[in-house]
Amino acid sequence: MRVSQRTEYGVRAMIALARDFDEVISIKELAERESMPETFLEQIMSDLRKAGLLKSVRGPNGGFKLKDAPSEITIGRVIATLEGSLSPARCGSDCSKQDGCSTRSVLDRIERSITETLDGIYLKDLVGDLAHE
Amino acid sequence: MRVSQRTEYGVRAMIALARDFDEVISIKELAERESMPETFLEQIMSDLRKAGLLKSVRGPNGGFKLKDAPSEITIGRVIATLEGSLSPARCGSDCSKQDGCSTRSVLDRIERSITETLDGIYLKDLVGDLAHE
């Protein structure tokens, strides 16, 4: 049940952007600062933009910035975007066998508890921390 | 952040054993009932036994039974055993960069919330459910 490297990079990028959220920062700069692979990060940023979490500026001096204020973006939203969902279940919410499925009822409880926790953490709550690895 | 098939099988096996927890049930029987691959299940059961969750009986009419009553085994213990840990973190608790690591602080909060949830669910709470898939 580990989180992917991809998600970790994405979270770190979002926190880094939250640190100076009024500036536009390029992928190159971001990748260097946080020592993440540049082209990999490129993909991740693209997904975050498509999901409406980032704004992008093309051309020279271009880059990315948060679409909303760090006090308005939850980590839950970030991770759900990167990971696809916060649910650990292997079958979708459309699974026909859902009713009374024991595994599912456990997995759904996990999801609810994760969601609750992560929807209470905003980017602004994390900007003071270091970003390791 | 999905749970592995292996873990799902293990959970289902534990719940099945909880259903009639006074009987010894063989892997063959268990695999058939819950339609799980027999030799794969064999490995899983072995791990659960080594972790002290199951008792095994060898020879004809042998099989497995829960070591403790269904009212005493939490799903948290089962999943932590199968999955290695309940933490979604990519680096261990010995990571030197832990202090002030933003990603880690988020991941640790997830772990605490999962642990809390799963330590409140006992096998006996799930025996009434069906076991799908």
Place this chain on the structure above:
DNA sequence: TTATACCTGACTAAAATAGTAAGAATAGGG
């Protein structure tokens, strides 16, 4: 002594992850 069932470790195929690489599109500055 034989059949049944657990035990163990090595092996394999398939899927997911973690990247790379290459080029097209866009915009700012000279």
Place this chain on the structure above:
DNA sequence: CCCTATTCTTACTATTTTAGTCAGGTATAA
């Protein structure tokens, strides 16, 4: 208008993890 910095998009590759198989060995009831 051209050059360069940057995002955007897609396709590809290598590595790791997962999900399973297989081939034996070991204990025990009958």
